Amino acid sequence: MGKLLVVGTVAFDAIETPFGKTDKILGGAATFIGLAAAQFDVQTAIVSVVGEDFPQEYLDIFTDLNMDVSAIERVKGGKTFFWKGKYHNDLNSRDTLSTELNVLADFNPVVPEAYKNANVVMLGNLHPNIQLSVLDQMTSRPQLVVLDTMNYWMDNSWDELIQVMKRIDVITINDEEARQLSGEYSLVRAANRIQAMGPKYVVIKKGEHGALLFHHDNVFFAPALPLEEVFDPTGAGDTFAGGFVGYLAETRNTSFNSLRNAVIHGSNLASFCVEKFGTERMLRLTKKEVEQRLKQFKELTQFDIELL
Amino acid sequence: MGKLLVVGTVAFDAIETPFGKTDKILGGAATFIGLAAAQFDVQTAIVSVVGEDFPQEYLDIFTDLNMDVSAIERVKGGKTFFWKGKYHNDLNSRDTLSTELNVLADFNPVVPEAYKNANVVMLGNLHPNIQLSVLDQMTSRPQLVVLDTMNYWMDNSWDELIQVMKRIDVITINDEEARQLSGEYSLVRAANRIQAMGPKYVVIKKGEHGALLFHHDNVFFAPALPLEEVFDPTGAGDTFAGGFVGYLAETRNTSFNSLRNAVIHGSNLASFCVEKFGTERMLRLTKKEVEQRLKQFKELTQFDIELL
Numbered sequence: 168m169g170k171l172l173v174v175g176t177v178a179f180d181a182i183e184t185p186f187g188k189t190d191k192i193l194g195g196a197a198t199f200i201g202l203a204a205a206q207f208d209v210q211t212a213i214v215s216v217v218g219e220d221f222p223q224e225y226l227d228i229f230t231d232l233n234m235d236v237s238a239i240e241r242v243k244g245g246k247t248f249f250w251k252g253k254y255h256n257d258l259n260s261r262d263t264l265s266t267e268l269n270v271l272a273d274f275n276p277v278v279p280e281a282y283k284n285a286n287v288v289m290l291g292n293l294h295p296n297i298q299l300s301v302l303d304q305m306t307s308r309p310q311l312v313v314l315d316t317m318n319y320w321m322d323n324s325w326d327e328l329i330q331v332m333k334r335i336d337v338i339t340i341n342d343e344e345a346r347q348l349s350g351e352y353s354l355v356r357a358a359n360r361i362q363a364m365g366p367k368y369v370v371i372k373k374g375e376h377g378a379l380l381f382h383h384d385n386v387f388f389a390p391a392l393p394l395e396e397v398f399d400p401t402g403a404g405d406t407f408a409g410g411f412v413g414y415l416a417e418t419r420n421t422s423f424n425s426l427r428n429a430v431i432h433g434s435n436l437a438s439f440c441v442e443k444f445g446t447e448r449m450l451r452l453t454k455k456e457v458e459q460r461l462k463q464f465k466e467l468t469q470f471d472i473e474l475l
Numbered sequence: 476m477g478k479l480l481v482v483g484t485v486a487f488d489a490i491e492t493p494f495g496k497t498d499k500i501l502g503g504a505a506t507f508i509g510l511a512a513a514q515f516d517v518q519t520a521i522v523s524v525v526g527e528d529f530p531q532e533y534l535d536i537f538t539d540l541n542m543d544v545s546a547i548e549r550v551k552g553g554k555t556f557f558w559k560g561k562y563h564n565d566l567n568s569r570d571t572l573s574t575e576l577n578v579l580a581d582f583n584p585v586v587p588e589a590y591k592n593a594n595v596v597m598l599g600n601l602h603p604n605i606q607l608s609v610l611d612q613m614t615s616r617p618q619l620v621v622l623d624t625m626n627y628w629m630d631n632s633w634d635e636l637i638q639v640m641k642r643i644d645v646i647t648i649n650d651e652e653a654r655q656l657s658g659e660y661s662l663v664r665a666a667n668r669i670q671a672m673g674p675k676y677v678v679i680k681k682g683e684h685g686a687l688l689f690h691h692d693n694v695f696f697a698p699a700l701p702l703e704e705v706f707d708p709t710g711a712g713d714t715f716a717g718g719f720v721g722y723l724a725e726t727r728n729t730s731f732n733s734l735r736n737a738v739i740h741g742s743n744l745a746s747f748c749v750e751k752f753g754t755e756r757m758l759r760l761t762k763k764e765v766e767q768r769l770k771q772f773k774e775l776t777q778f779d780i781e782l783l
Contacts, residue, residue: 257660352565355703376684379701388775390696393687395663427778461782467696468776470735474769 169416172282172309173200174214174301175291175405176248176271177221177239180445183253183264184399192445193225194250196291196315199402202449203409203436204289205232206457207417212282214238214301216274218245228450238279245270258397259374278304287416289408290314290335295327302334311421313337313412314366315405318344332365336421339370339408354379355386368426370411372404380430387427392438392463399444403437406449410436435460477517477724480590480617481508482609483599483713484556484579485523485533485547488753491561491572492707500753501533502558504599504623507710510757511717511744512597513540514765515725520590522546522609524582526553536758546587553578566705567682586612595724597716598622598643603635610642619729621645621720622674623713626652640673644729647678647716662687663694676734678719680712688738695735700746700771707752711745714757718744743769 180194197215204211212235217226221241229236251265276297283306290298292315302312314335320328321344332338338361346352349360358369358381369381375397377390410433418425438460442448488502505523512519520543525534529549537544559573584605591614598606600623610620622643628636629652640646646669654660657668666677666689677689683705685698718741726733746768750756 353703353705355701373684376681377698386701386775387778388698388701390685390698393663393694393696395661397661424779428780431778431780458782461780465780465782467694468778470695470697470739470776471732472736472739472769472773474766474773 169209169287169419170282170285171204171209171211171287171289171412171416172214172278172285172301173197173204173211173289173291173409173412174276174298175200175289175293175315177213177215177217178248178250180401181249181251181265182399182401182444184258184444185254185256186398187444189444191249193228194401194445195248196293196405198446199405199440199449200289200291200409200412201229201234202232202446203406203433203440204413204416205234206410206436206452206454207413209413209416211235211413211416212238212279212285214276214278216240216242216270218242218247218270221247235279235282238277238282240274240277242270252401254400258400276301276304283307286310286419287412288312289412290331291405291408292317295320295324295331298331299327299334302331310419311336311412311415313339313408315339315408316344318347321347329364335366337368337370337426338366339372339404339411341372341374341404345369345371355381370430372407374400374403378407378430378434380426382423382426385423387430389430389434389464390467391434392460392467394438394441397441400441401445402449403440406440407433407437409433431461431464435464477595477727478590478593479512479517479519479595479597479720479724480522480586480593480609481505481512481519481597481599481717481720482522482584482606483508483597483601485521485525485529486556486558488709489557489559489573490707490709490752492566492752493562493564494706495752497752499557501536502709502753503556504601504713506754507713507748507757508597508599508717508720509537509540509542510754511714511741511748512721512724513542514718514744514760514762515721517721517724519543519724520546520587520593522584522586524548524550524578526550526555526578529555543587543590546585548582548585550578560709562708566708584609584612591615594618594727595720596620597720598639599713599716600625603628603632603639606639607635607642610639618727619644619720619723621647621716623647623716624652626655629655637672643674645676645678645734646674647680647712647719649680649682649712653677653679663689678738680715682708682711686715686738686742688734690731690734693731695738697738697742697772698775699742700768700775702746702749705749708749709753710757711748714748715741715745717741739769739772743772
C-alpha cells in the first residue's frame with residue numbers, strides 16, 4: 168500500500184461566514200489534507216504539533232481513520248495554533264481577525280521511522296525551513312513531493328522558499344501567488360517560469376473558478392462543481408491537495424495522466440468540504456457520495472466531438 | 476443546409492488595451508457572430524443597419540464568406556453605430572468612453588423572405604423590441620432561438636425583455652447579469668430562476684473563467700483556453716455565441732448533448748478572437764487551426780476515471 172506523509176498544521180479555527188459563525192473548531196491544513204486522503208486506500212502519517220488544550224477526541228478522529236498520529240507532538244502547557252477569520256459576502260475573500268501561532272512557533276517536525284520512505288510527501292503550508300527539515304529526514308527520495316505555500320513566505324522567507332522549490336515535484340498555489348512568485352500576469356507564463364524554479368508540475372488553484380495543472384506545454388483544467396450554496400470555503404484548498412496526494416499515493420502512478428485524474432479527485436472532494444463549517448462535511452462523507460459526485464464531474468466536463 | 480438568421484449590430488469600434496489602440500475598425504455583435512458562424516457549413520443572413528460611412532469593403536467581408544447581407548440596411552446620410560472603449564490592465568473590465576447610436580436609434584429590422592423559416596435565430600444584444608420584431612416576422616417557429624442581452628435592458632426595458640424571454644430557447648448572459656436577472660447570487664439558483672422565466676437553456680459566460688450551460692438539473696462547463704496573452708477581449712462573447720449557433724444550425728440537432736458540443740465550439744472560437752484587435756484574428760482563421768485547438772480543448776478537459 169502506498170505511504171503518504173503529511174506535514175502541516177493541526178489547529179483550531181473560528182470561522183464567520185454570511186451563514187453563521189463557529190467557536191473554536193477542528194481545523195488546520197494537515198487536518199483537511201488527511202481527511203481527504205483518507206478517502207483513498209493509503210497509509211497516512213501526520214507530522215504536526217498541538218497544545219495541551221487539544222482534545223483527545225480530535226486526535227481520535229485521525230486514528231479512527233487509520234492515520235498515524237505518533238508524530239503529532241503534544242506540547243505540555245502549550246496552546247494549539249489558532250486562526251480566526253471572517254468571510255465577505257461573496258465568500259471569495261476573507262479577513263483574518265486573529266492568528267495565534269502558539270506551539271507552532273517552535274515546531275520541530277520529526278518524521279516517523281516508518282514513513283522515512285513514504286511514496287508521497289505533502290508539505291502543507293508552513294515555514295519553508297520546516298518543509299526542508301522534513302525532506303532532509305527522508306531516507307529515500309519520495310516518488311512525489313508536493314508543496315503548498317502562500318504569499319506570506321514569498322514576502323518573508325523568499326530564499327528559503329526557493330530552496331524548497333528546488334526539491335519538490337509539484338507546487339500548489341493560487342492564481343495571485345503564482346503571479347507574485349513568477350512576476351508574470353498570464354498564468355500560462357507564470358506556470359512556465361515556476362517550472363524553471365524547480366517543480367515539474369504547477370497546480371494553480373482558482374477557488375470557485377477551478378484548478379489548472381501545468382506540465383511543460385500541457386495544461387489540464389478541472390472546474391469547481393457549481394453548487395447551489397457554498398457555506399464555508401475554509402479548508403477547500405487543503406482538501407483539494409489531500410485528494411490530489413491521496414489518489415497519487417494510492418495508485419503510485421505519477422504520470423501526467425495520473426496527475427490529471429488526481430486534480431479531478433481533489434476538486435471532487437473540495438466540493439464537499441465547502442458545504443458545511445470546517446471539517447463537518449468531510450467527517451461524514453461516504454464512498455457512495457464521492458463516487459456519485461465524480462459522475463457529476465464527468466457530466467460537467469466530458470464532451471463528444473469527433474476530431475479528424 | 477441549416478439556415479441561421481442573425482440580428483445584431485454591425486458597427487465601428489475604437490479600442491484601447493494595455494497593448495495598443497485602434498482607430499475605427501470593424502466591430503459589432505452581428506459581425507463577430509457571423510464571422511464565427513462562418514466556420515460552419517451553414518447559410519447565414521445578417522439583419523442590421525449601417526450608415527453611409529460604412530465601407531463597401533467591410534460588407535464584402537460578409538459576402539465573401541457567403542453571408543446574405545441584403546438585410547443590412549444602409550442609411551443614406553446616416554452614420555454607423557460607434558463604440559469606443561478602454562480596457563483596464565487585467566483586461567477583465569473596461570470603461571466605455573463613447574457610444575454613438577447613430578442609425579441604430581431608428582433601426583427597423585426586416586427579415587429576408589428566404590430566412591423567415593430559418594432553423595436557428597440568434598438575437599444579438601439589442602433593444603428587446605427589435606428582438607421581438609424579428610421573431611414576429613418568422614413564418615415558422617425556429618428550431619432554436621438564442622437570445623443575448625445585457626444589464627442595460629434589465630435596467631431600462633425590463634417588461635419588454637421579459638416578453639422576449641418567453642419566446643426563446645437559450646439565453647446567453649454573463650454572471651453578473653444572471654444575478655441581476657434572477658436576484659440570486661448562486662449561479663445554480665440563478666439559472667433555475669431564469670429557466671422559469673422562459674428559456675429551457677441558460678448559458679452563463681464568465682469570460683476568462685469559462686462558460687456554464689444549464690438545463691434542468693444538468694450542468695455543463697467549458698473553460699476558456701489558458702492563453703499566454705489575451706490581447707483584446709472585444710467580441711469574445713459574440714464570437715462564443717456565433718460558434719454556438721453556427722454549430723447548432725449546421726447539425727440541426729438541439730439535444731442537450733448537442734448544446735454541450737456547441738458550448739465547446741463557441742469557447743474554442745472565442746479563444747482565437749481575443750488574440751488580436753477586433754476581428755483581425757477571426758478573418759484569417761483556418762479550419763486546421765480550429766481543429767487543432769479543439770484538440771487542445773480535449774486535452775484540457777478530458778480525463779479517464781473509471782466509475783463503478
